[in-house]
Amino acid sequence: MGTTSVRERAAVLAGRAAGAAARTLRLGGGTALPGLVAARIAPDLVERLAAGLRAGTVTVTGTNGKTTTAHLLSAIARHAGMEVVANRSGSNLERGVIATFVESKTPSAGEAGVAERRLGVLEIDEAAWPSLASRLRPRVAVFLNLFRDQLDRYGEVDSVAEGWRAGLRALASGAGSGATLVLNADDPSVAQLAEAWPHRVLAFGVDDPRVALPAPEHAADARFCVCGARFAYDAVHVAHVGRWRCTRCGRARPARDVAALAVETAGEGARARVAVGGREVELALPLAGLYSVYNALAAVAAASALGVAPSSIAEALAHATPAFGRQETFDLDGRRVRVLLAKNPAGLNEVVRTLETAGPPLRLLALLNDGIQDGRDVSWIYDADVERLAPLAPTLVCSGDRADDLALRFALAGVEPAVVERDVERALDRALEATPAGARLEVVPTYTAMLRVREVLARRSGRRPYWAGERS
Amino acid sequence: MTMRGGAGGLAGGALRVVSLYGDVMNVYADRGNVIAVGARARERGVAVEVQRVGIGDPLPEDADLVLIGGGQDREQRRIAEDLAARGPALQRWVDDGVAMLAVCGGFQLFGRWYRDTSGVELPGAGVFDVTTVAPGPGWPRCIGDVLATSTLADVGEVVGFENHGGRTYLGPSARPFARVTFGHGNNGEDGTEGALRRRAVGTYLHGSLLPKNVALLDHLLAGALSHRDGREVSLPALPAPYAARAHAAAAEVARRRAPAFARDARPAS
Numbered sequence: 001m002g003t004t005s006v007r008e009r010a011a012v013l014a015g016r017a018a019g020a021a022a023r024t025l026r027l028g029g030g031t032a033l034p035g036l037v038a039a040r041i042a043p044d045l046v047e048r049l050a051a052g053l054r055a056g057t058v059t060v061t062g063t064n065g066k067t068t069t070a071h072l073l074s075a076i077a078r079h080a081g082m083e084v085v086a087n088r089s090g091s092n093l094e095r096g097v098i099a100t101f102v103e104s105k106t107p108s109a110g111e112a113g114v115a116e117r118r119l120g121v122l123e124i125d126e127a128a129w130p131s132l133a134s135r136l137r138p139r140v141a142v143f144l145n146l147f148r149d150q151l152d153r154y155g156e157v158d159s160v161a162e163g164w165r166a167g168l169r170a171l172a173s174g175a176g177s178g179a180t181l182v183l184n185a186d187d188p189s190v191a192q193l194a195e196a197w198p199h200r201v202l203a204f205g206v207d208d209p210r211v212a213l214p215a216p217e218h219a220a221d222a223r224f225c226v227c228g229a230r231f232a233y234d235a236v237h238v239a240h241v242g243r244w245r246c247t248r249c250g251r252a253r254p255a256r257d258v259a260a261l262a263v264e265t266a267g268e269g270a271r272a273r274v275a276v277g278g279r280e281v282e283l284a285l286p287l288a289g290l291y292s293v294y295n296a297l298a299a300v301a302a303a304s305a306l307g308v309a310p311s312s313i314a315e316a317l318a319h320a321t322p323a324f325g326r327q328e329t330f331d332l333d334g335r336r337v338r339v340l341l342a343k344n345p346a347g348l349n350e351v352v353r354t355l356e357t358a359g360p361p362l363r364l365l366a367l368l369n370d371g372i373q374d375g376r377d378v379s380w381i382y383d384a385d386v387e388r389l390a391p392l393a394p395t396l397v398c399s400g401d402r403a404d405d406l407a408l409r410f411a412l413a414g415v416e417p418a419v420v421e422r423d424v425e426r427a428l429d430r431a432l433e434a435t436p437a438g439a440r441l442e443v444v445p446t447y448t449a450m451l452r453v454r455e456v457l458a459r460r461s462g463r464r465p466y467w468a469g470e471r472s
Numbered sequence: 473m474t475m476r477g478g479a480g481g482l483a484g485g486a487l488r489v490v491s492l493y494g495d496v497m498n499v500y501a502d503r504g505n506v507i508a509v510g511a512r513a514r515e516r517g518v519a520v521e522v523q524r525v526g527i528g529d530p531l532p533e534d535a536d537l538v539l540i541g542g543g544q545d546r547e548q549r550r551i552a553e554d555l556a557a558r559g560p561a562l563q564r565w566v567d568d569g570v571a572m573l574a575v576c577g578g579f580q581l582f583g584r585w586y587r588d589t590s591g592v593e594l595p596g597a598g599v600f601d602v603t604t605v606a607p608g609p610g611w612p613r614c615i616g617d618v619l620a621t622s623t624l625a626d627v628g629e630v631v632g633f634e635n636h637g638g639r640t641y642l643g644p645s646a647r648p649f650a651r652v653t654f655g656h657g658n659n660g661e662d663g664t665e666g667a668l669r670r671r672a673v674g675t676y677l678h679g680s681l682l683p684k685n686v687a688l689l690d691h692l693l694a695g696a697l698s699h700r701d702g703r704e705v706s707l708p709a710l711p712a713p714y715a716a717r718a719h720a721a722a723a724e725v726a727r728r729r730a731p732a733f734a735r736d737a738r739p740a741s
Binding site for chain 1: 718
């Protein structure tokens with residue numbers, strides 16, 4: 001940005017000071033406070049700071065996979081020589097976005113060319129996307145999926161989709177029309193966004209028939225087309241995501257620009273042969289599960305929209321690491337601890353499927369909190385198919401503020417908990433006791449429970465806290 | 473799911489449970505109620521057959537227990553006409569002593585009518601003498617933890633989570649299912665929660681409701697067995713330790729953070 005106003009600089013400096021103070025005073029990571037402070041001083045800060053990202057901004061939104069997708073895309077972009085400005089885990093509302101900008105390194109006059117290579121990779125809360133997108137004017141807008149999530153906070157699923165369509169229509173008719181949409185072809189509520197976008201669209205999807213589930217899961221949300229008829233599925237991959245078509249109006253899963261032709265999800269990671277830009281590349285991912293393959297496809301499609309070569313994308317992904325709390329592993333006393341965040345039915349179903357693939361014996365620490373960021377209504381655990389874990393006869397420890405609700409849910413599913421302990425650290429100790437040396441403990445927390453259990457795991461394994469770690 | 477065994481459980485054949493629109497009215501996890509009925513019946517040695525009835529599907533000839541959950545506005549509009557057409561059959565059933573549980577959107581549509589924001593009235597099934605009005609713009613949804621005391625003596629304290637825009641009012645022949653201590657209840661004005669008619673219970677409470685309100689679960693099961701056997705059936709006490717602890721935890725949360733009932737569900741002035 002050529003002309004930086006005094007007010008803008010003051011806002012940025014005040015924000016940075018607030019973030020430093022918050023961390024010094026141990027008020028958590030101080031990830032949102034800088035944004036709150038800076039936005040007070042300069043209300044148009046988002047527009048001004050976004051304009052300073054000369055390589056443009058990529059927004060990543062959707063119910064599940066935002067953090068992982070943004071994290072993988074950041075790794076690809078860095079590998080391709082870009083200077084990435086990314087928000088940290090969960091800081092995906094306006095104040096978090098401003099805080100990201102405020103705390104990012106401003107290129108000095110001596111660093112020629114750096115400004116031109118600055119790319120924003122921002123995960124954006126699905127409800128906040130319409131208002132933030134109009135201000136960020138993204139170069140690429142990624143839409144991952146739309147599932148039921150925290151109905152007490154977001155309202156109904158339909159209203160989130162309506163917000164996206166309205167936001168896209170506003171962008172399409174204005175200065176944002178140069179953007180490329182990256183859409184999940186397999187999720188009908190996402191794929192149909194193309195109808196609100198007369199400009200460039202890249203669709204991604206999975207074309208391997210072996211990943212199909214026998215039937216839509218209970219937690220499937222998009223059952224009806226915009227025309228009112230029911231969708232039919234030639235294959236269901238996740239919840240309502242798959243090879244869909246409308247039985248009446250002829251709307252159907254669009255052609256895939258980026259497609260996973262063969263997917264292997266056995267083992268700790270996943271592999272996929274992916275068609276992109278007229279070539280085929282083999283992707284080796286450090287993440288397990290079909291949902292991780294979807295996230296990787298979204299990152300590949302976004303990178304492709306930015307002009308990154310397929311071979312470079314594959315190289316970057318081979319060296320990528322899991323994002324914060326999303327399949328991160330920790331080594332503790334000779335035991336491997338893997339953290340699998342699950343915050344809604346679709347996410348928990350995918351985690352269940354990943355645990356099924358890993359097979360017995362299963363040692364499981366499940367944590368349910370009911371904070372605002374988790375959803376105060378814990379009903380959703382009944383929409384997930386935890387019954388599928390019963391055949392594995394897991395050794396189960398239930399924890400978190402609503403450990404008793406979780407224990408009841410598992411007991412009804414035929415999985416008797418071995419221990420119910422609300423305190424996270426004590427529950428972790430009990431779960432570790434039940435895990436033999438050399439074996440693996442799977443930890444499945446909701447969002448705020450993940451922050452808590454990860455803090456303990458990081459401390460005990462000597463890893464740095466999240467706000468000191470690498471961005472995103 | 474068909475289960476057998478246990479003394480007296482098969483006196484009249486399997487308990488016939490009808491789950492209405494389970495694939496559409498499913499967004500607030502009311503599936504937990506179906507799961508809890510199956511598990512509790514199994515514990516009590518009662519065989520259960522669940523029949524899922526969707527849009528356009530015929531109702532079975534008879535049933536002992538009918539369950540319906542909540543859905544999104546769009547889904548409620550989708551089923552409203554189909555459900556209203558079943559009104560006479562459902563009313564016959566309820567008068568014949570069939571047990572029912574209608575939650576949230578299902579409760580609204582089991583009433584006489586639902587008037588949306590544009591003033592259009594959707595007809596209901598008429599099981600409960602209640603009417604529901606979608607409030608005008610500016611009125612907040614009623615969202616949060618609920619602690620209530622049931623008017624059913626054998627049910628007592630009830631815990632759950634409500635999330636509804638519509639305000640429901642009891643007609644002259646309806647009696648409330650519960651009185652709200654914490655939360656909003658039917659309309660945020662009169663302190664009532666839900667409605668009753670014979671063995672049918674309407675309520676706004678999710679949670680899922682039946683897993684952690686075992687007294688209500690047993691009340692409905694006893695009602696369903698009474699209908700099946702044609703005589704008043706009372707169930708022996710049977711402990712439910714996980715449910716009791718989850719109930720206590722939810723009650724503690726409601727006391728801590730839900731607003732005490734104070735006619736607060738009004739627009740900000």
